[in-house]
């Protein structure tokens with residue numbers, strides 16, 4: 010199943026000239042200190058005290074750890090086991106065999122709705138390539154297809170099951186936020202659209218130039234309402250807090266919930282869409298799974314801080330930025346009232 014040379018599974022641009030490591034890790038980095046991220050207990054979210062904690066975390070941090078989330082550890086183990094096996098297939102097979110609702114991509118996180126890379130107007134990037142590959146997963150299409158390859162087909166079913174848990178979590182967390190923000194039912198229904206959910210499974214590749222390249226993924230905010238990240242083994246994820254970057258280390262049995270740009274706009278800037286990034290790593294590969302949920306495409310987001318806009322308007326703007334300037338930090342400034350540029 011694995012290619013004969015371990016690095017044949019890497020996109021050719023990222024293959025080292027040196028002897029392959031055959032999957033072995035060279036050195037272990039030192040064990041980091043625990044970080045101060047707020048922790049929210051999903052099972053207690055019906056209680057006022059926990060909801061207040063959640064509201065505070067959304068205002069002060071825009072990110073928190075989630076415990077007692079109810080995603081079975083066996084499901085996570087199977088999902089990661091399958092992801093590792095599929096990532097270790099030869100690069101060419103990944104490019105040709107993985108398509109449909111699970112699409113293969115590498116080198117850039119800038120993808121369109123169908124999971125295809127958004128090319129810059131001036132042509133494909135040469136110097137700004139990111140050291141990762143991944144699968145973009147359109148969740149509501151996962152059950153419509155059958156894949157002949159048994160490994161890919163069981164990966165599809167695991168993603169579907171994992172995705173259902175993520176939808177449950179996002180809906181429960183959003184309900185608690187909506188209560189804190191006094192959103193009415195009509196707003197809540199259009200501000201969180203569970204069928205918009207998508208997932209990304211990333212493998213950050215060993216990067217021999219990690220000292221110079223630095224970022225597996227550049228600093229950005231997510232366009233989503235909520236994103237839920239699982240990175241069980243290898244650190245490298247950082248968030249910005251009070252203009253400083255903090256390491257967010259993997260903690261067993263926890264998920265990391267990130268507030269996106271849409272959540273910030275819906276909360277009239279009371280909540281924060283948090284900036285985050287991933288460091289490149291010389292020694293270890295890092296696998297992560299992100300789930301992203303968005304508002305209804307055409308529902309209007311209204312706030313005294315912003316011009317009325319739909320998520321479709323926002324996405325078009327972000328895609329335009331990606332084509333012209335090549336990156337997205339946050340697209341919200343385009344819609345902000347009293348915006349002068």
Ligand SMILES: O=C(O)CCC(=O)C(=O)O
Pocket residue numbers: 118209211226231238240246285286287297298299
């Ligand atoms: O892989 C990660 O840990 C983060 C990925 C991320 O920030 C994103 O896909 O927006």
Ligand SMILES: [Fe+2]
Pocket residue numbers: 229230231285
């Ligand atoms: Fe992100």
